Amino acid sequence: MFKxxxxxxxxxxxxxxTLIAIGAGSAYIGSLLSIFDVRRHAYFDAATAIIGxxxxxxxxxxxxxxxxxxxxxxxxxxxxxxxxxLQGDNESLVSIDKIQIGDVLLxxxxxxIPVDGIxxxxxxxxxxxxxxxxNTPCIKEKGHKLFDGGINGSGVxxxxxxAIGKDTVLAGLVHMIDQTQSSKLQIQKTVDxxxxxxxxxxxxxxxxxxxxxxVRGEQVAHAFANAISVLLISCPCALGxxxxxxxxxxxxxxxxxxxxxxxxxxxxxxxxxxxxIFDKTGTLTDGHAKVASFLNISGLDDDYIVQxxxxxxxxxxxxxxxxxxxxxxxxxxxxxPTAKFHSIPDQGVRxxxxxxxxxxxxxxxxxxxxxxxxxxxxxxxxxxxxxxTLIYLVIDNKLAALFSLRDHIRKGARELMDYLHSQGIETLxxxxxxxxxxxxxxxxxxxxxxxxxxxxxxxxxxxxxxQTKGRxxxxxGDGINxxxxxxxxxxxxxxxxxVGIAVETADYILVDSDIRKxxxxxxxxxxxxxxxx
Numbered sequence: 001m002f003k004x005x006x007x008x009x010x011x012x013x014x015x016x017x018t019l020i021a022i023g024a025g026s027a028y029i030g031s032l033l034s035i036f037d038v039r040r041h042a043y044f045d046a047a048t049a050i051i052g053x054x055x056x057x058x059x060x061x062x063x064x065x066x067x068x069x070x071x072x073x074x075x076x077x078x079x080x081x082x083x084x085x086l087q088g089d090n091e092s093l094v095s096i097d098k099i100q101i102g103d104v105l106l107x108x109x110x111x112x113i114p115v116d117g118i119x120x121x122x123x124x125x126x127x128x129x130x131x132x133x134x135n136t137p138c139i140k141e142k143g144h145k146l147f148d149g150g151i152n153g154s155g156v157x158x159x160x161x162x163a164i165g166k167d168t169v170l171a172g173l174v175h176m177i178d179q180t181q182s183s184k185l186q187i188q189k190t191v192d193x194x195x196x197x198x199x200x201x202x203x204x205x206x207x208x209x210x211x212x213x214x215v216r217g218e219q220v221a222h223a224f225a226n227a228i229s230v231l232l233i234s235c236p237c238a239l240g241x242x243x244x245x246x247x248x249x250x251x252x253x254x255x256x257x258x259x260x261x262x263x264x265x266x267x268x269x270x271x272x273x274x275x276x277i278f279d280k281t282g283t284l285t286d287g288h289a290k291v292a293s294f295l296n297i298s299g300l301d302d303d304y305i306v307q308x309x310x311x312x313x314x315x316x317x318x319x320x321x322x323x324x325x326x327x328x329x330x331x332x333x334x335x336x337p338t339a340k341f342h343s344i345p346d347q348g349v350r351x352x353x354x355x356x357x358x359x360x361x362x363x364x365x366x367x368x369x370x371x372x373x374x375x376x377x378x379x380x381x382x383x384x385x386x387x388x389t390l391i392y393l394v395i396d397n398k399l400a401a402l403f404s405l406r407d408h409i410r411k412g413a414r415e416l417m418d419y420l421h422s423q424g425i426e427t428l429x430x431x432x433x434x435x436x437x438x439x440x441x442x443x444x445x446x447x448x449x450x451x452x453x454x455x456x457x458x459x460x461x462x463x464x465x466x467q468t469k470g471r472x473x474x475x476x477g478d479g480i481n482x483x484x485x486x487x488x489x490x491x492x493x494x495x496x497x498x499v500g501i502a503v504e505t506a507d508y509i510l511v512d513s514d515i516r517k518x519x520x521x522x523x524x525x526x527x528x529x530x531x532x533x
Contacts, residue, residue, distance in 0.1 A: 001051065014199040016054075022203065023231030024050050030224055040221055043228060050232050060245065083114035086158070099164050107157040113150040116163035118143060124155025206230040246531040250524050258512045259521055266507035268532075269491045270525035273474045275466055276420060276518070277459075279485075280431035280438055281389060282319050282478030283495050284445055285407035287513070289323040292388055295379055298400035303333055305401045309393050311336040312351045312358050316343060319478075320389060323405050324360075345484075346432040346456050348391075359394040362432055364453040366392050366399075376402050380434075387440030389433055409444050410495075412516035417446040419519045430459045430485075459485045476518065493518060 005021035008014055027043035027050075034040035084106040085094045091106060096114045099105070104120065107113060113126065125137035128150045137153055140146060146159050148168035206227045213223030251261050261267065278284050296305050310328030313321030314335050328335070341351040348361020359369065363380070366373055371394050373380070380390055383404040393401040417427050427447045431438050435452035442450045451462055463485065466473050475489035486492035486506055494506040495513050510517045 001054070014196065016195060016199070019199050019202060019231065019234070020050060020054055023228060024048075026224075027228045027232060030221075030228060033221075041225055043225070046228075046232055084108070097165070099161055101161050101164060103161045105159050105161060107146075107152045107159060109152060109154050109156065111152050113146045113148055113152065113159070115161045116148050116168045117146050117159040117161045119146060120158040120160050122155055122157040124157050125153035126157075127151040127153070202231060202234045205234070243532055246528050250528040254508075254521070254524055257517060257520055258510070258514075259517055259524075260509040260511065262507055262509065266491050267525050267528050269472070270474065270508075270521060271529040273425065273472045273491055273522075275426045275428065275471045276474045276476060277428045277430050277463065277489070278445075278447065279475075279477040280429055280433055280441055281407060283476055284410060284413055284429070284441055284447075284515070286410055287319050287407065287478060289320055289389065289405040289407040291323055291327040291403055292386075292406035293383055293404035294327075295376060295402045296400070297376060297402075298395065298398075300395075300400065303331060305393065306331060307333045307336060308353050308356065308358050308395070309360055309391075309401070309403065311338055311353045312341070312349055312360055314338070315341045315351065316349050319407075320391060320405055321349065321360075324391070324403060346454075346459075357396050360391055360403075361394075362453075363390065363392065363434055364432070364455070366394065369394070369397070371397065371399055373399055375399065381436060384434055384436035385440065387437060387444075389437055409441055410513075410515045412514065413445040416516050416519055420522075421446075421448075423522070430454045430462055456484050460488045463488045476515075493521065 001017045002021045002025070004017040005015075008018055024047045027047040031040075031042040031044045031047065034042040081096060082093050083096055083099055085092050085099070086104045086106050099115055105114065105117070107122075107124075109124070119140050119142050121142055123139070123141045126140050126146065127137050128147055138144075140157060146157070148163075209230050210223045210227035213226055214220065247267065250267055254261055281287070281289070294302070294306070296302050298305065306324075306328050310325045310333065313324045315338060316322075325335070336353050338351040338353050341349065343349045344361070344365065347365035348359060350357065350359045350361075352358070359366070359371075363373060371392075373392060376399070380402060383402075384390060386404075386406070388404040388406050391403040391405065392399060393403065420427055429438060429442050429445075429447050429450045431450070431452055432454055433452060435450060438450045438452045451458075454462065463473050463475065467490070472491075473489045474491040474493065475486050476493045476495060477486055478495055486494070491508070492506045493508040493510060495510045495515055508521055510521075
């Protein structure tokens, strides 16, 4: 502490160490005189006690940080150190830092998955609790994703590496925790400014105390004792300890609950939100959509229509597109090659298949393309009343078919809304679906109001308008096509596996897809801010 205060003095600055060094040092030096004059009061106990208390506080801070480091180490220890590399008929054991993207790896029963990748062949169950939070093993077969750190079950898998090193999901989670630990919160910056001004103010008061007693006619020893007392009892150790310790503990508690904090300032902001906007598909719903109904109004064969739709959607990352692909596979239809694929976030996709220009998207997007959908509006309204999401298929600028996709509401959604309302937080839904499709889900969840047919630009404007009115807004999405909207909100949360752009955009990642954890995030944030204050 004395060394640090001396270095601060050399730089012309002051901090808590300065106050401790001057107070404890003065008390100790002044007390040395009492050895030779028993009439003087000794402050050896005060000098050692103040240092003892500060050291105890710093020990507790380090203890809190070490617990967090242990959490990170647990994640790091989940990473395999070696892997079986297949090169033709040859197998070799290599260190994971030697693996390249595209390499084919053999995963035997009981082994850890060394990198992120996809299954080329084989069938097995894999425990991915380090990412999903669920101890229930996932069945993996050809085409399924594998995440670094997962534990293979009883089967044998051949996988192809798609992400290595710091680009894997597990490495991303470790990085997020480290980033949260090292980030300095706004309230901590305020504390630092306050501390820097407090130290010279206390020293001035101490000098004023000394001068006041001397002017009054008291002995110098008595005036000095009172001046030292001002220095010692005014040392606000908590200012330097509260914020880093609370941040460490909070991010550790969140990680235990499979909530990863990418941005430390979100701990502060989340406690002040008064409005939460929810995306619909994949956020309020499970994200396991299935094709519920299909209407073909073209002169083409039903199977060919489904084949065209699946071929285009095969290039899409959206869960609704995946649902159509799964539907085609259930009918044992072959995916056709495509060209000129283009995706418009929250609107639709387009591509060329068999020399045909194929569009799949929502009603509002087709209206922008001047596509007449009136001929099937009655059917669309009936399906929308069931809460289904509608996807229109257009071939060469002519409406050809309508798909109805059904996704169930997430478990605990109503419970979460009731809790948020009890906290005085307004809940809203912003979705690209029609109002007819969105209202049934909103009613089941208990959401206050719905903004439908919302493009990403309209969602951003919606958030900006709320912020202009003084609202502090949180946005909750599934990380797919939501990046610009998530970035616009004061606090952003992603429900689902922490992959891709979600890691770079969201403040919180709820990796096990349990939407009820939003309430836990709110509680952790409020408790943390309470400790800060």
